[in-house]
Amino acid sequence: MASKKTEGGKEQASGGFTLADVTKLVDSLEGTEVRSIVWTRAGEKVVIRRGPAPVNMLAPVAAPAPVAAPVAAPVSPPAAAPGAAKAAEKPAEKPGHVVTSPFVGTFYRAPSPDSLPFVDVGSIVKKGQVLCIVEAMKLMNEIEAEAEGKIAEIHVLNATPVEFGEKLFRIEPA
């Protein structure tokens, strides 16, 4: 199952990881309970997820990863994602990934009242980037993008209450 992909199709030559490093790492996970591991070295990052999903190798900041790992969204046939037919055909299901609130609280678009919002409509976000804060009882939860892409919609106004599971953002493939 362990297929390996490297950024831009090249085998790693410069900097952090060699193929042998990764192979060794994968081998060492064999027979363990470890399902995923993130390994960073010399500015490069290897993400390994085991099980049904293939092993992906992503470069950190540089170019967007060739195949954006589908994260939470139900996986439709791979062809569906970018540059397929126009999106507006089925208005019920807008494309992309919807970020929802993990609990009842107040939605904040910026880290403090004086700062700029974390993101705006049109912002390009990376996976793991902070989108907003939901606060409940002085517990601050920074909500992160679970997929990369473009912020297509912000469903809630700043500093207003949100319910559990309420839609906060829609992220479209950029």
Added chain:
Amino acid sequence: MGELPPGSEELVLAFLAEAADDFVSGEAISGKLGLSRAAVWKHVEALRRQGYGIEAVPARGYRLASIPDRLGALEIGPLLNTHDLGQVLHCAEELPSTNDRARELAEEGALHGEVVVAESQTAGRGRRGRAWSSPPGKNLHLSAILRPDLPPQRAPELTLVASVAACEACRKAGVEAGIKWPNDLLVRGRKVAGILTELSAELDQIHWVVVGIGVNLNAGPDDLPPELRDVATSIAVERGQPVPRALFAAALLAEMEHWLDRHAAEGFEPIREAWRERSVTLGREVRMDGEAGETTGIAEDIDASGALLVRTRAGIVRVVSGDVRLVARVDPAGG
């Protein structure tokens, strides 16, 4: 005397700390640590220069009589009475904020119970990016990394757990603190401690929780900025004498663990009861700042998830977040 093995000073101290109030002979130390008697003496002298009170009595040996008022692992570690909390301590002279450091450590895989402590913070934070200012070396800035087995929706309960624990630590230090919803600690209406909790979670799983607690311990009135003197106080000001900070830190961690354990075993109900008993909010008139302006009402209770229930003219309002201020009582007699 030649080169000393690195860290043997700490070993001597740990040895003395372990013996607690008992004397340890120089011979026992030197034998155990493989040092010459002269080397042991040299370490004792060095430790004394750092502020450790070490008695030396002929024929009995050495005894650790007092520790300097520092928040290092050496000072806090021997005082800990916990199974998880603070068993790994990250102590620093200065950090931007202990919460920021704790978050980094959590992201790097730190274990449940690891604790960050700093003598001073250069960018201490309160709610919504507000500054938390505190002079170096006087107060306690502590952040605990937790990995509770709890659905994320219930994570806010932990902020009340922390407030009950911090309140108990203050009371055991002789200061009658009370809790303002959700988790500020007040004494005579002035703030003595604040708690800021941060969460990283997916929809169905908590990655980590960082509970940051700032307690004004030994700051005197002059250490507070003028604009805060009427609204803030410290443990030392309230009890009339300074508190050994390492002792307070260890007591706070013990309380936190106790209440976290109860929460894990029995759920929120005992926490709710303990919170009510220590509340200075319930029964008071409160003002909420909402989007639609200010609302006032009487704080009646907290519900089964910790939200504040306020009776307003429009009925009961359930407050989950935002600022809740106590409306000053018209109480000319004072107190």
